[in-house]
Amino acid sequence: MKISREKWSSNFSEWFDWVISQAEIYDYGRYPVKGSGVWMPYGFKIRQNVTTLIRKLLDETGHEEVLFPLLIPETLLKKEAEHIKGFEKEVFWVTHGGEDELEERFALRPTSEVAITLMESLWIKGYSQLPRKFYQIVSVFRYETKATRPMIRVRELSTFKEAHTVHETFEDAARQVDEAVEIYSKFFDILGIPYLISRRPEWDKFAGAEYTIALDTIMPDGRALQIGTAHHLGQHFTKAMDYKVQRADGSHVHPHQTSYGISDRVIATVISINGDDHGPILPPVVAPIEGVIIPIPGKSEEDTEKINKYAMEVESVLKNSGIRVALDASEDKTPGEKYYIWELKGVPIRIEIGPRELNSGTAFLKRRDTLEGKSVKREELVKEFRNLEDQISADLRKRAWEQFKERVKRFQSLDEAKKFLENRGGIAEVPWCGQDSCGLKIEEQVQARVLGTPLKPEPSGNCVVCGKPSTNILRIAKTY
């Protein structure tokens, strides 16, 4: 069957708004605070499956979950000069409690480096307690003045997973940044999200970091989306707060830190990356409902009753195997209307149970991604269902990566790169001499954003600005 991706690819923004609203994932634009969305029950479950997965990956690697206060006193937030410079225009301020004006203003956390460093300085005094890795999943707030977009650019990021680590040495912190990138890579691999890993340029690193490594994907409209970042914070915060730990030799040093985060954007990506004009296609690992059973009425009421009973049996067989399954037995909709709804909700497998299935003791499994169907015997249902899920997951990942790779292109001239980006091509790579001045000129001339450089330098040709031999390639994209 021909799968249409017209709406999805050529009018992605509208497609996304339609999906999150009609599939009852995320209510956006109706709650009367700009840039704030509501996670509806179905969306909340997708979100929960995503957070469960990242929790697992972090717990396995020695991260400890914590929960810090939302409010950060102004003086604390201003401890690290570069940090506050980067965030001060984005901070929401609490100034009153009841009718009282507060003695000091409180920021709604835009991120938690200062709050966590402060407590680390009370908890961790010596080298034998290092390294230590914390994380929390919380709301953070940014007073965005640019156009807001559901899940992607919001004022309340309600699914901000921020990790914060402390280390004795610069090198150990650098290794931690590598581990963070590895964890995120694994996370995105499981979700089937393709990405490029780039070292952000000096002028776009995190406010208060030595350097920033970022993971970017490409949305269906060709714009790059930052979906994960990891920062080497060096001693910026520990020096600003004069936090020292004792080393084995008795000396005291300011420890090194890292922080790394992901947000609601991961959920936006997982919903978008495999869409078609019927809606999203959720990877089984995050789908709230992995399979939906649709009974097809028979010729007589008696037949229909038997079919419904058989559908319930199929439901309990799958449920008992731990598969998240739903039976849509509603009588006010035709099977076709049900197909429409559950495709819109992105359920990866549809299980049709009609007269044929009843008589032959089978179930008809239909893939949401390819719309291909397959009849399986009842006795093999669970095994076949699991196999099909694995196949779907693998195919979704493969297709997403193929599309992604087609959209990352290398150019030897800035004009070509510019044209490519103007046509919403994806990510352009151009040779670069490594100088900030040339990088900034590139940004200006192509009217796009520099994502940075590959971690392993890939010199190829001459810098597209100054013509000197390149030291690496530079990645550029229209971004969210």
Next chain:
Amino acid sequence: MKISREKWSSNFSEWFDWVISQAEIYDYGRYPVKGSGVWMPYGFKIRQNVTTLIRKLLDETGHEEVLFPLLIPETLLKKEAEHIKGFEKEVFWVTHGGEDELEERFALRPTSEVAITLMESLWIKGYSQLPRKFYQIVSVFRYETKATRPMIRVRELSTFKEAHTVHETFEDAARQVDEAVEIYSKFFDILGIPYLISRRPEWDKFAGAEYTIALDTIMPDGRALQIGTAHHLGQHFTKAMDYKVQRADGSHVHPHQTSYGISDRVIATVISINGDDHGPILPPVVAPIEGVIIPIPGKSEEDTEKINKYAMEVESVLKNSGIRVALDASEDKTPGEKYYIWELKGVPIRIEIGPRELNSGTAFLKRRDTLEGKSVKREELVKEFRNLEDQISADLRKRAWEQFKERVKRFQSLDEAKKFLENRGGIAEVPWCGQDSCGLKIEEQVQARVLGTPLKPEPSGNCVVCGKPSTNILRIAKTY
């Protein structure tokens, strides 16, 4: 062995501060925002086990988890007159974004009735969609002016589980309040927390409710603690926001609502209720570590090595059965020092592995609550461990209820009740005629708080104020 409860019972407040700090549960009083605590890794896991349990109970009964924005615009919060009257002195206000003054102030949610009602009015239009039950677990904020206390009276309640439901009729909403009380009762029963269910007096119901049912427990110092409330909201909010649904007969009515909540106080209670002077005793269901293995060194290094190896075997046997177990193999502490630490952390079972256990192929299980020990065969370890956990859970529950019942006393005169409460006795019950004026006089005269009345009236004797025949008993207590 004699178990000392001196510190725990006679200086509870100090005991609690000591436990949450030394057991690394909740860092309080050091983060520079009054009434804000930090959930440390060990405490976070207790919290997580508690929230997992309430999620399960709510999901099983058709509740759907959602996530609403933190910020509530001032005009929205002020829609329901009684509601805002009850909360206006407690609200934190956000007035600035970056350097801009906001056009409208935003409240940090003190609770979410108005926000959720607004979205319900967009989501639920007709009777066939009713009832609908939502919940979320979020931070809420109260600008408390009274003395704050860790977990018990804070400005950021970081574990606020609030449920919100919509119904066609008053009666259906009333049944929902009953269900809420049932769910909370089950929840507290599983946690081993004793409670009384009272209908709050008219003058102390939730701001914007028809009536409020509350669950109160008694802390070790004899003060009552409200640990759960359920409110019948009637049509207060739906009328204030003119939200109507269509009934089967085509007419439009304002639906009825309920809301019910629990908070961090449940975690404070579960930590406190079974304490002794060594620390808390966590019920196995919420203990982050159900059993801790302590190797006891042998006479020779060789023996010690064998013991350590055996301890690791014991660890993997328990782990493979899904038991949350830890092996404390640290070499810088004596077994006695380890006992101290893990008792302080409230681990319900200690597993001692020494020369005797090695030679006889056994493990020595020691109960945290009674300090009784028992040698079990390796082959029966998992079964015995599980049995012991069940026994501990049952005994903790029984002991807590016995203590609780001793602290709920009935009096025929106000003087006696007053004396009882002044000695931090617990909850006093006195005959009451049912008039608000007499109830308020009782509060004033005993300098305590009225908790309300039993749901099933228990008239007994004459009103302690006016002397008329009682219609029910009234419960009074010194409260948190």
